[in-house]
Amino acid sequence: MAHTLLLLFVICGLTSTVGPTVEPDEMLLQPAGEGQLSLDPSEVAAAAVDFGGVARAEPLAVMRPGGAGDVAHLVRAAYRSARWFPVSARGHGHSTNGQALASGGVVVQMSRGRIAPRPMPAYSPSTGEYYVDVWGGDLWVDVLNWTLANGGLAPKSWTDYLYLSVGGTLSNAGVSGQAFHHGPQISNVYELDVVTGKGELTTCSEEQNSELFHGVLGGLGQFGIITRARIALETAPHRVRWIRVLYSDFAAFTRDQELLVSLHGAHRSERFDYVEGFVIVDEGLINNWRSSFFSPKNPVKMSSVHANAGLLYCLEMTKNYDDSAADSIDEVGLR
Ligand SMILES: Cc1cc2nc3c(=O)[nH]c(=O)nc-3n(C[C@H](O)[C@H](O)[C@H](O)COP(=O)(O)OP(=O)(O)OC[C@H]3O[C@@H](n4cnc5c(N)ncnc54)[C@H](O)[C@@H]3O)c2cc1C
Structure with a gap:
């Protein structure tokens, strides 16, 4: 004890x-x-x-x-x-x-910390996937800039806000609009180096010291300190179509969101790459629907949507595409 x-x-x-x-x-x-x-x-x-x-x-x-x-x-x-x-x-x-x-x-x-330079992203023939090894204190924004600059790659799963550390979000879950398809960030890690409570530096993964691996991921910092994480990567998109849809009816909003996230297993051409929903609150001032997601020019348009009890709901989706699909992106349909 x-x-x-x-x-x-x-x-x-x-x-x-x-x-x-x-x-x-x-x-x-x-x-x-x-x-x-x-x-x-x-x-x-x-x-x-x-x-x-x-x-x-x-x-x-x-x-x-x-x-x-x-x-x-x-x-x-x-x-x-x-x-x-x-x-x-x-x-x-x-x-x-x-x-x-x-x-x-x-x-x-x-x-x-004062840490050695990051290794280059690498390809694993056994999984057929790319990955990068990063320091536990690296910020996600720096990981993204590094992988983009070295192979046009990007982590598969994100948080909305990128000035958070790898170890800090892997100790929680790390959730953003890609989670419906790829899972949260803790589901996109191949391997960790962890300093355990006894001060032992231990490598763990699904196959090696798996109890420690699953304890540390989402373990709220209680099972060890993550010093290295091997993060799953994919090819970064060249372009992104960003779509936002406003709802005043909560039932319609959740019905559409559930439909979109249910497509997580669908082929890339038949689903969105990012889906999030959020609530926008009228702060009481006329035409003043405040949200960091909307420009100051939007309030009038937003007020034209009939809101219940000062609430609107917003679905936010993105569709990744490359230059060759630029002419046809608006024609992509969901079954
Ligand atoms: C503005 C803002 C935006 C946010 N956006 C999102 C979002 O979009 N998605 C989301 O999922 N979350 C989001 N969060 C929540 C955020 O992911 C968590 O609060 C996260 O823990 C913060 O990471 P951090 O690097 O600041 O960690 P800290 O606050 O420094 O630490 C958090 C916990 O992790 C532990 N920890 C830190 N580093 C390590 C390590 N290397 N090894 C083991 N344990 C460690 C700490 O001991 C502590 O228990 C947001 C928070 C803020 C303030």
Whole structure:
């Protein structure tokens, strides 16, 4: 039991719910590699708050790892220390409930580390698919720019917002409009390197250490720290047709969305590549339907749709195509 508690604390940083922390020995925590341990008040203050600005917990120190070895060294030190302390991975700090905080412990700033250059995207003859190995703290926007520049490739599954880290979204699910077809981001990973609660750097996949693999994916950062992820890629589209349809009738909106997502197994020519639905709220000002998805020129048109209780519903779809299909894209039909 004591062991279990220790393991939990090493990774999850739920200190406040169980007991007081004791300051870890700073020397013990110094990275073995090229990383840096910082006690700088401004860095500590930045790691003490999350995106929502509601949850706050001050760590003792912040580590900017130089690689997986530094993360393993730190977690091992925490695991072996007689005086336990929490260690928490922080990607881009965009969770809103204090998930990446570590009161009195060490926050590992995964997206601020000094990491070796990314490998090039590669092709796997066994799966017939492309993939890329990325650092757990890489932001998805940087992964996209890298794979686009090196082979015209792109990850298959996304979040809407790309300034989130690979480890941060793989610890949740990573959902966007491609999920109906490809599954969430956690379903588009071939292999991980994970620093476990004992500080062991372990490679895992469907075939190798599969319990760890499935525990870490969607594991809310509780089963280990992802230092490398092998991400599934596909050829990036040359062009995208972006379509938005407004509804005032919720039943009609959900009926159409369910039809579109039910086509997930259909041939690419017979389905959309991205489908999302969202609600738009009238904030009470005349002609002021606010949404980041619509330009300021749109309010008048949107007000002409009869809304119930100040609500409209929007289906957003995209269709990928290449230059050769530019003349026929508007004629593509769904069966
Ligand atoms: C503006 C905004 C837009 C968003 N859009 C979407 C969206 O479109 N789709 C979607 O699915 N989600 C979305 N989210 C939610 C977001 O995916 C999660 O909050 C995600 O955890 C944030 O990633 P992060 O890199 O900021 O992680 P953090 O907030 O830094 O960490 C989140 C959790 O992951 C753990 N963690 C971080 N790095 C690692 C690692 N390397 N290994 C193991 N655990 C780790 C942390 O300890 C913590 O528990 C959005 C959030 C915001 C604020």
